[in-house]
Every structure is written in structure tokens, then in C-alpha cells.
Amino acid sequence: MAHTLVPNLRPALAERVRYYHELGIYDFYLRPLQSPRLVEAVLPEEPSASSLSAPLPRSQSDFREEMAIRKSSAAPATGKVSIFESVTPNSEQSVADPVVALSLIRQDLGDCTRCKLHQQGRKQIVFGVGNPHAELMFVGEGPGADEDAQGEPFVGRAGQLLNNMIKAMGLRREDVYIANIVKCRPPGNRTPERDECETCSPFLMRQIATIKPKAIVALGAVAAKNLLALNAPMSELRGRWYDFKPAGSDPSWPGSRLAVTYHPAFLLRDPRQKGEAWKDLQMVMKYLGIEAPKKAAEEPPR
């Protein structure tokens, strides 16, 4: 069997390698091609129509589905792409001032068309807002209608509640940095899809590596699962710390600690969970050495 890559697989692999690098995985090895099933899935010689439509074993089906997702997220193919050529230092890495570094990341993002969200009704890219020297960063899922209109994350009703949560912690919105996994509004406020998250989140990783917060709070399951690459329910994700450091960050920076809590939009739908969210925030405050104003220390944010 000839070991050639199907044409669209090369950019898809480049995307995959970039994604693994964001997760801090650098070492790859070539598995001996002992499994005919895997060989056929990855290196089809001349796939026939019948072989593509035939029912596949589970692992093979999954692989095809994954590659289909990757293809939809990849930038338009412009000829041959080395799967390692995208691993170049980012423009902001030699810049000490986080204000300048963040503006370089924003410049790099440009009028982004890297994923399909760019053509699904977004008004503008919602990059992130707040203190470039923040010790605390909040990461949500993606912009909603208000955020899309104003170009700033968490400005609608959920944003108001987040502001109250921040205030209850004894902080101001200007003290923290707020961003999302995806920077363009998914149509109808749907959950961002996996390929969209994977395409957009490297920019968030660069923002985190620039700001170097002591703590990150992932707001909701989508943010948590994307940041941690863990597929677990909120009940398992909350209530503990995770070490978090984007690949390629300053080696002298020890990294952040990441906690998970409910998304403010969820808390608006189910206010009974505010007490649980307040416990999560108190854990963060303890770590950061923040004392809450007395009233807030006794009550969850409204």
C-alpha cells in the first residue's frame, strides 16, 4: 500500500499539531503500521465510494468525523503546507510590556476568517478586556448578542452578574481581565463547536501567556473543558485547582492556577446555584489573599 496522504489531510494535520502544541504536547512518534484498520483509515490508497459509505468500526468512524471537523476549520488550503511550519515564535514573545504584547496579538488576529464563525453573522471580534497586569482572569465561552454589538465580553445580563460577582470579591471589573474561548458570536447563541474552539483558543492562550495571571476562573463547562482538555461534568470540574500554563509561555513564569465555576448565564437561569458559585469564588479569593467586603463575605452575589 502506498503511504501517501490524501490532499486535505496535510493541512488538517498541521492544525492538529498546532493544537497539541497549545496543550503543551511536543513529542510525536510514528507508530508502526501494524493495524490494518488504522492504516486504511489514515492512508487510503484509492478510497472507493463503497469503502467510504460502508459502516466503519467505531475508531475509524471517529477518525473520519474528526478529520471532517478539522477540514471545516482549516484556513483555505493554499498549496503544500508543512505540518511543522506553523510552529514559529509569536510576535509578542520578545515584548516585555503586556499592553504592547496584547496589541500585537490583536494585530495578528486581524479581521480573522480562520473559522466559520467569521461568516455566520458576527458584527465584530470580541478580543478581551481588562487589566493587562491582572492577577485574576475570567474566561467564558463566547460573545452573545450584546457583546457582539459592543465589542466587549460580558456586557449583557450575564455580564452584570459577573460584575456583581467581581464586586463581591472586593475587586473592580477594571482589576481583572475577561476573555472568551471564541472571539466571534456563534449564531443564535449556540455552543461554539469543537473546530471553532480549537481554531480560536490559541489566541486566548497567547493572551494568558502575556498577562500571566495568578488565577484563572473558567466560567461554565465549555470554557473549562476547552482550557483543561477534560471531558467531565461540572460537578467533577468544580471545587479544585488545576495547574495551567500555555505552551511556549515564559519559562520563568510558574503558571496559573485554574478554578471552574458556573457561567453567569447559567446562574441567571438557576439562581439556586449562586451559593455554589460563591464557594468557588471564595476559594479563588483565599488563594489570591483577597478579603471580601464584610456584607459580601456573608452572602452570595445577587
Ligand code: SF4
Ligand atoms: S471565532 Fe476566533 S478563529 Fe473564528 S473567526 Fe472569530 S476570531 Fe477567528
